[in-house]
Amino acid sequence: MRTAKKTSKKGVPFNLLVVGDAGLGRSAFVNTLCEKPLIKKDNTHFDPSMAASMSPVEIVPYQTDIVLEDGFRISLTVLDTPHFNEAIDNENNFDIILQYLESQYDNVLEEETRIKRNAKFSDERVHALIYFISPTGHGLRELDIELMKRLAPRVNVIPVIAKADSLTAEELKETKKMILDDIAYYHIPVYNFPYDEEEDEEALVSLSKSLRSKMPFAIVSSDRLVEIGGNTIRGRVYPWGVVDVDNPSHSDFLALRSAIFSTHLEDLQSITNNQLYESYRTEKLSASHLAMDSSYNDLSSGNQQDQVLREDRLRAIELSVQREIEEKRRQLLAREEALRALEEKIAASTAAMANTSVSTPPSTENSASQS
Numbered sequence: 438m439r440t441a442k443k444t445s446k447k448g449v450p451f452n453l454l455v456v457g458d459a460g461l462g463r464s465a466f467v468n469t470l471c472e473k474p475l476i477k478k479d480n481t482h483f484d485p486s487m488a489a490s491m492s493p494v495e496i497v498p499y500q501t502d503i504v505l506e507d508g509f510r511i512s513l514t515v516l517d518t519p520h521f522n523e524a525i526d527n528e529n530n531f532d533i534i535l536q537y538l539e540s541q542y543d544n545v546l547e548e549e550t551r552i553k554r555n556a557k558f559s560d561e562r563v564h565a566l567i568y569f570i571s572p573t574g575h576g577l578r579e580l581d582i583e584l585m586k587r588l589a590p591r592v593n594v595i596p597v598i599a600k601a602d603s604l605t606a607e608e609l610k611e612t613k614k615m616i617l618d619d620i621a622y623y624h625i626p627v628y629n630f631p632y633d634e635e636e637d638e639e640a641l642v643s644l645s646k647s648l649r650s651k652m653p654f655a656i657v658s659s660d661r662l663v664e665i666g667g668n669t670i671r672g673r674v675y676p677w678g679v680v681d682v683d684n685p686s687h688s689d690f691l692a693l694r695s696a697i698f699s700t701h702l703e704d705l706q707s708i709t710n711n712q713l714y715e716s717y718r719t720e721k722l723s724a725s726h727l728a729m730d731s732s733y734n735d736l737s738s739g740n741q742q743d744q745v746l747r748e749d750r751l752r753a754i755e756l757s758v759q760r761e762i763e764e765k766r767r768q769l770l771a772r773e774e775a776l777r778a779l780e781e782k783i784a785a786s787t788a789a790m791a792n793t794s795v796s797t798p799p800s801t802e803n804s805a806s807q808s
């Protein structure tokens with residue numbers, strides 16, 4: 438649960454990626470989430486007959502500040518993904534998103550190994566990815582499985598059912614079950630509000646259980662204000678009635694908002710930093726070391742014993758890389774220190790020489806006055 442100060446002036450940075458097919462309501466969701474028209478529509482519509490020539494997915498950032506009711510401030514960057522799944526070949530789209538996630542990790546890795554840190558460095562690692570699933574009434578499509586499987590090792594993936602108001606209560610229940618079955622069957626490591634029954638506070642355990650039971654979240658979005666019974670609500674008006682976005686019996690929107698902005702914000706950040714980034718870092722450093730290590734080939738294939746040997750070796754390499762970086766940093770700091778001492782010495786002797794020349798008149802004058 439959140440422990441950061443309530444009123445941090447700058448706001449706690451949080452980076453959120455939203456991915457889903459065109460027209461599934463990404464923009465409406467973001468605007469509902471931020472309670473302002475952050476993403477403005479350009480009114481261009483996707484034409485399936487143009488799919489072969491459509492441009493690949495783009496990653497477009499939008500920046501805003503969110504202030505919660507208790508004064509907690511978030512400096513939010515939403516990354517929208519227009520043109521996702523518009524082109525026939527999606528392979529390229531997966532790569533573009535994956536490369537974006539990894540390049541943020543690379544930036545942090547580079548910064549960590551710098552001798553002198555850049556005070557203005559901005560950590561843009563993505564803390565969560567909201568993935569929009571079509572409300573087809575079926576389980577996951579092959580595309581959904583592929584995308585989540587490929588990205589989940591690099592980012593906390595939170596699957597949601599888009600436009601959930603287009604399903605009846607019964608269909609929604611059935612759809613959630615089918616999606617969860619697929620997630621389990623294909624071993625997709627989505628973010629599942631982890632908790633430890635023995636270690637965590639009871640309130641957190643019960644909240645996490647309740648959030649888990651809502652997965653995948655049924656989302657209804659609307660930035661329209663509607664008057665009903667003297668109350669103004671955010672909703673979608675239908676001939677048969679109104680869907681209230683903020684009503685927990687109509688959608689899971691409020692539960693999701695409160696989880697990502699409040700109760701689980703720190704957990705999402707900490708998993709990004711301590712697990713996802715750490716494993717990327719280990720892979721990256723090991724890979725660069727292994728490239729230089731020809732004996733690796735002898736161990737890369739073979740039986741379980743070889744596998745254990747290989748893992749031990751990877752761990753040893755990771756440790757040795759860390760030691761090398763630490764040693765280099767120590768040496769450079771020592772050199773800097775020695776230089777500083779030398780500069781101080783020079784400055785002191787220059788000052789001493791200047792003092793001597795002021796207090797002792799030139800010898801020629803001395804001899805002239807004596808004569």
Ligand SMILES: Nc1nc2c(ncn2[C@@H]2O[C@H](COP(=O)(O)OP(=O)(O)OP(=O)(O)O)[C@@H](O)[C@H]2O)c(=O)[nH]1
Binds near residue numbers: 459
């Ligand atoms: N029924 C229903 N319609 C929605 C919902 N959210 C958005 N819509 C509608 O779906 C249409 C597309 O919504 P957008 O938010 O523009 O979708 P998008 O995913 O950003 O679309 P692109 O920008 O084209 O990729 C609009 O007419 C929205 O009003 C929802 O929760 N339920």
